[in-house]
Amino acid sequence: MALLELDGVRAGYGQTRVLHGVSMSVGDGDVVALLGANGAGKTTTLRAITGGVRWDGIINFGGRSLRRATTEAIVRMGIAHVPEGRGVLTELTVEENLRLGAYLRRDGGGVAKDYDRVFGYFPILRERRKLSASTLSGGEQQMLALARALLMRPKLLLLDEPSLGLAPLVVRSIFEIIRAVNESDRVAVLLVEQNARIALELSSRAYVLEVGRVAVEGESATLKNQESVRRSYLGY
Amino acid sequence: MQEFLQQVLSGIASGGIYASLALALVLIYNAMGLVNFAQGEMAMFATFLAFTLIGRGMDYWIALPLTIAIAFVGGIVIQRVVIRPVERAPVLTLVIVTLGLATLINGLAGFFFGYLPRLFPSPFSVQTIDIFGAAASWQDLGVIAVSGVVLVLVFLMLQRTTVGLAMRAAAHNPEASRLLGIRVSWMLALGWGLASAVGAVSGIMVAPILYLEPNMMQTVIIYAFAAAVLGGIESPLGAVIGGLIVGVTVNLAGTYLPGVGGDLQLAVAFAIIIAVLVIRPNGLLGRRAMRRA
Numbered sequence: 001m002a003l004l005e006l007d008g009v010r011a012g013y014g015q016t017r018v019l020h021g022v023s024m025s026v027g028d029g030d031v032v033a034l035l036g037a038n039g040a041g042k043t044t045t046l047r048a049i050t051g052g053v054r055w056d057g058i059i060n061f062g063g064r065s066l067r068r069a070t071t072e073a074i075v076r077m078g079i080a081h082v083p084e085g086r087g088v089l090t091e092l093t094v095e096e097n098l099r100l101g102a103y104l105r106r107d108g109g110g111v112a113k114d115y116d117r118v119f120g121y122f123p124i125l126r127e128r129r130k131l132s133a134s135t136l137s138g139g140e141q142q143m144l145a146l147a148r149a150l151l152m153r154p155k156l157l158l159l160d161e162p163s164l165g166l167a168p169l170v171v172r173s174i175f176e177i178i179r180a181v182n183e184s185d186r187v188a189v190l191l192v193e194q195n196a197r198i199a200l201e202l203s204s205r206a207y208v209l210e211v212g213r214v215a216v217e218g219e220s221a222t223l224k225n226q227e228s229v230r231r232s233y234l235g236y
Numbered sequence: 237m238q239e240f241l242q243q244v245l246s247g248i249a250s251g252g253i254y255a256s257l258a259l260a261l262v263l264i265y266n267a268m269g270l271v272n273f274a275q276g277e278m279a280m281f282a283t284f285l286a287f288t289l290i291g292r293g294m295d296y297w298i299a300l301p302l303t304i305a306i307a308f309v310g311g312i313v314i315q316r317v318v319i320r321p322v323e324r325a326p327v328l329t330l331v332i333v334t335l336g337l338a339t340l341i342n343g344l345a346g347f348f349f350g351y352l353p354r355l356f357p358s359p360f361s362v363q364t365i366d367i368f369g370a371a372a373s374w375q376d377l378g379v380i381a382v383s384g385v386v387l388v389l390v391f392l393m394l395q396r397t398t399v400g401l402a403m404r405a406a407a408h409n410p411e412a413s414r415l416l417g418i419r420v421s422w423m424l425a426l427g428w429g430l431a432s433a434v435g436a437v438s439g440i441m442v443a444p445i446l447y448l449e450p451n452m453m454q455t456v457i458i459y460a461f462a463a464a465v466l467g468g469i470e471s472p473l474g475a476v477i478g479g480l481i482v483g484v485t486v487n488l489a490g491t492y493l494p495g496v497g498g499d500l501q502l503a504v505a506f507a508i509i510i511a512v513l514v515i516r517p518n519g520l521l522g523r524r525a526m527r528r529a
Contacts, residue, residue, distance in 0.1 A: 050415060074415040087412035089405050096401055103402060104417040153415070 003028045003188050004049070004061050006157055011055035013046045018044040020212040021057065026156065031178075033171035033199040033220060036209035036236075042192040043084050045209070046158045049190075050074050050081045062155070076104060081156035084161060086145040090134035094125055097133050097144055101151030111151070118147040121177045139170040146174065150181060156188045157181075163195045171195070175202055196235070200224045237510050241370035243491045244484055249376035250459075251483020252383030256438035257453075257460035258467065258475035259390065260431035265469050266407040267427035270330050274337035276453030276460070278314070278432050279439035281341050282307040284349045287356055287448055290373070296359045300382075300440060304433045311432025315425040323421075345450040356443035379441045386437045387476055390430065394472065403427055455502055459486065462505040466512050468522025477520060482508060 002025035011019040018041045026032045034042050043224045048055040051071040059066045066074055075081070089097055100120070117210055119126040122143040128136065132146060142162055159178070163171040179202055181187055193199035200206055200220040208216040208229070216229055223229050257279060263285040272278075286303040314337070324335055342491055360378035364371040394400040405413045406423035412422050438460070439453060446452050463482045467474025482505060489496045489504045496504065512519060 029409075052411070052414075071414040072417055073421050075415060081415045083412070083415060087409070087415055089409050089412055091408045092401070094406065096405075099398065099401060100405055100416045100418070103398065148416070 007058040009048055009055055009057035011044055011053050018212055022214055024207050026190050029188055031182055031189040031203045033126050033203035033206040034192045035196050035206055040209040041212040042209055043160055046160055074152050078155035080149035080152040081158040082145045084148050086141050088133050088141045092133055094131055094133050095129040097148055101148035114151050118150050122147050139166045158190050160192045238370045243487050245372050246376050247484030247487030249379040251480035252380050253438045253442045254459040254463045255476040255479025256383050258463035258479045260435035261460055261464045262472050263427050263431040267424045273334040275435050276457035277338045277341040279435035280453045281345050282436035283439035283443050283448055284345055288398040290357055298437050304436050305446055307436035308429040308433040311429040312425045315428035332387050343448050351449055353447035353449040356448045358444035419502030433493030459505050462508045465509050466519055471521035474519055
């Protein structure tokens with residue numbers, strides 16, 4: 001059974017419907033890419049999963065329906081969502097942001113170890129821990145958001161455009177860390193990306209959304225080499 | 237010089253009272269982006285509760301923390317019952333709701349306790365003690381001590397505890413906080429509880445000076461507004477600093493400016509509000525010119 005399952009999910013904002021029946025699944029420990037043009041419904045799909053937008057259809061996580069669950073409850077079930085714009089709390093310090101990542105955890109020893117680990121991934125965060133998060137650069141804020149999500153020890157990580165606005169070198173290192181975390185902890189990842197090339201490299205499977213529907217799905221390796229898919233949907 | 241010191245000290249005592257109520261205003265402003273116009277009336281009602289408890293023979297130092305605890309719970313209940321249903325309503329609706337709440341509480345206090353001004357007991361003696369040649373009253377020193385302790389406790393809670401951190405996060409960015417598993421709605425309720433508790437302290441501290449009656453807080457709240465605006469309406473520390481500045485300034489103006497006396501002290505508070513809004517709208521510690529929606 002898949003960790004996360006969506007079946008015929010429709011969602012929108014007010015009168016505007018954005019998703020017209022999205023079906024997809026993410027298995028335990030999988031990295032799945034969700035691709036598509038601007039406005040195809042990628043962000044809305046993630047927001048539906050964590051209850052940030054009204055939806056109908058079926059969304060199950062670990063076999064449980066998310067139908068009536070609040071965002072807080074969904075997060076407590078083990079989904080960490082790094083939203084568009086990263087959701088860094090800029091009024092707080094770097095350290096306070098990280099502490100909120102561990103907000104739900106009661107295993108002090110495990111948290112301490114995880115701090116060491118994320119500071120190992122992102123040494124810059126240790127240096128800046130006392131500073132206001134608003135002083136961080138875009139790349140550093142993305143690192144902070146990812147580090148904070150890792151401290152939540154999720155079963156599933158939802159990442160919304162982690163490469164947006166970042167220098168290629170920073171993107172590279174962030175994707176390396178996502179891969180490392182996936183491999184060492186078996187954390188499943190659902191990755192929304194505009195940068196299809198790098199997303200297909202990291203993921204094992206991919207879905208391409210087109211105006212609120214899944215237009216193409218398959219193995220990432222296959223999609224990467226299918227010229228028609230590349231041309232019409234991925235733009236490279 | 238001695239008189240000056242005495243006036244400063246008694247200004248700090250009033251300032252501690254204004255600071256407490258201003259902090260209450262700021263806590264709720266941060267939680268819902270709006271000042272709670274019923275804050276003063278809630279404090280007044282809590283003070284009547286303390287008055288009743290003490291009148292029934294309870295020791296002051298038991299009645300004080302007990303009233304604060306009741307005010308805390310009361311604040312949470314008011315948020316859940318009155319504010320939560322209109323949480324997402326336009327600002328003007330919320331303004332009307334808190335104004336209505338103020339009228340309601342004022343009326344209830346009049347109904348239950350009457351409009352007769354009552355002498356509220358003070359645990360501090362009116363005797364004075366010599367400090368650097370100035371005669372400081374125990375009353376002033378006691379008010380400063382109690383307000384100081386309460387303000388420090390609130391700061392420790394907000395800055396040092398996890399629940400305080402979650403409250404700040406929920407107030408600043410509810411969406412992002414929900415994604416961290418924070419129960420935002422409860423954190424806002426907790427903010428109301430905390431504000432109500434701090435406000436109750438200001439009421440109980442001011443009552444021995446002003447006489448207790450349902451309209452007691454209506455001038456105090458103006459000073460608290462001045463303090464909150466001066467400090468920067470989003471900054472808890474600013475509220476405290478603003479409270480002390482307003483307390484001392486108003487007191488000194490009343491003593492030394494010809495014509496101000498006791499009657500025009502409130503005008504000084506208004507002058508401070510207007511001056512801040514004209515010269516430095518963000519206040520002393522307010523950082524941002526705009527709030528992101």
